[in-house]
Structures are given as structure tokens and as C-alpha cells.
Amino acid sequence: MSQPTSIILYDIPCTTEGLPWSPSTMKTRYCLGYKGLSFTTVWVEFPDIADLLKSKGLKTNTYTLPAIEDPSTGVVVADSFEIAKYLDRTYPETPKLLPPGALQVLKQAGDAFPTSSANDAMIIFMVIGAEKLNPVSKEYYHRTREARFGERWTRLAGLDNREQLVEQGTESTKAGWNKLSELYDNTPGTFVLGDAPCFVDFVVASRIRFALNTLNVVEVGGITSLDGGRWTRLQASLDKYFQY
Numbered sequence: 001m002s003q004p005t006s007i008i009l010y011d012i013p014c015t016t017e018g019l020p021w022s023p024s025t026m027k028t029r030y031c032l033g034y035k036g037l038s039f040t041t042v043w044v045e046f047p048d049i050a051d052l053l054k055s056k057g058l059k060t061n062t063y064t065l066p067a068i069e070d071p072s073t074g075v076v077v078a079d080s081f082e083i084a085k086y087l088d089r090t091y092p093e094t095p096k097l098l099p100p101g102a103l104q105v106l107k108q109a110g111d112a113f114p115t116s117s118a119n120d121a122m123i124i125f126m127v128i129g130a131e132k133l134n135p136v137s138k139e140y141y142h143r144t145r146e147a148r149f150g151e152r153w154t155r156l157a158g159l160d161n162r163e164q165l166v167e168q169g170t171e172s173t174k175a176g177w178n179k180l181s182e183l184y185d186n187t188p189g190t191f192v193l194g195d196a197p198c199f200v201d202f203v204v205a206s207r208i209r210f211a212l213n214t215l216n217v218v219e220v221g222g223i224t225s226l227d228g229g230r231w232t233r234l235q236a237s238l239d240k241y242f243q244y
Helices: 023-035 046-055 080-090 102-112 120-132 135-149 151-157 162-185 199-214 217-224 226-237
Strands: 007-011 039-043 067-070 075-078
Touching: 007 023, 023 080, 023 199, 046 135, 067 080, 075 080, 080 199, 102 162, 102 199, 120 135, 120 151, 120 162, 120 199, 135 151, 162 217, 162 226, 199 217, 199 226, 217 226
Parallel strands: 007 039
Antiparallel strands: 007 067, 067 075
């Protein structure tokens, strides 16, 4: 299918004008760029996300971004993985985001980085990342995450030693990055499935880009140096697909 009209991407702004905040929405930016699909951005602050998606007819338990609206089909889709599936299905003449083998590797990559509420490392980087949100979103984000995670959010958000917090979070993720590295070691190419990137590579690059956007030069060194700088090289190799 050709694309006569630009897709609308609903994204979350940050304190740096024009840059996205969320690693989840970054995945979709990579996907759209890789497929060469034109899009425009509508910035949405956190307190307004649920009302926006409800107004578009979406009914889910979690109202989060990214979401896209495709005027060419009249379809609205939320969640980066669901968006990837939609783009592959609707624009089959463009490069595949989920080629054969991608789903299995995606599960393995997900297993390397559990996102359960028991994961302190996840909460640490959520706390740090929140500092880059605009005030109205920052207040909402802290309030709703404190309600979700309880005492652990309050404890981690209240720590004064940011350097120690970043170091703890980075150290807690090293095992996950090592598992991920094993997946990339099993491929003959630059990317997880070989010479062409797929959705999994965009997930990894989005994690690194989020770190680069939210941590200072000293703090981010613990992440950029992981596995001999492998992940920052991967992210840099995908820069041409990251549109904003």
C-alpha cells in the first residue's frame, strides 16, 4: 500500500524542545524511519494521554504512548509492538520490522531485561528519567508511579546521592546486557538477525538513546562502556532511521 498521507505519531515531550522522552515511543520513531514512512508528531503530556486515546476509540487497561493514527486507513494503534505489526501488515513493500526469527529473539531480549514491579533497576531509571519531563508530566508521573510501586518508589525517588543511584541502576542491568550480548554474538552481521536491522535492534537502540538523553556525561559512561561500547555503536549505526 502506498502512503498518500503522513501518519500521526503521538509522543511525549521532554525539557529539550523537539526531542522525545520515552524509549517506548523512540522504538516507533525508528520503525517509521526504517520503513521510510512520513509522519508528523503531536506532543502529548502525561495527564492528557488517557483522554486522547479514549477519544480515538482505544480501549485498553493501560493508556500509554506511543500511538499512531494512519489517515490512509483510518486506523489508530497503540503500543510499539502492535504498531510494528500494523506497519508490516499495512506497508508490506517496505523493509520488515518483524521478519522470520524476530519474535523468538524479541522474547529472549525481553527475558534479559525483566520489567516486573520487583525490578529496582527499572524503577531507578524511571526516577532519573522523570527529571527530564516537563513540570505537568513530571508531577503526574511521580504521583502515579508512587501509587503503583509504593514504598520502593518513595525510597528511591528520595535518595539525594544521584551518582550512587545511577551506579546502582547500571550495575543491576549488567547481567541483562551480558545476556543480550550473547544473542548478538550468535549472528554474523551487525544486527541481531544479521545484516539488516529489525524491531529488536530498535528496542535496544531506544534504551541507549534514553540513557544518553537523561544522564549526564559522567553518569552515562557506565552504560556506554558496557561490552566494549557495543551498544552505543549499535545505536549510532541506526541514527539514520531515528526521525524527529
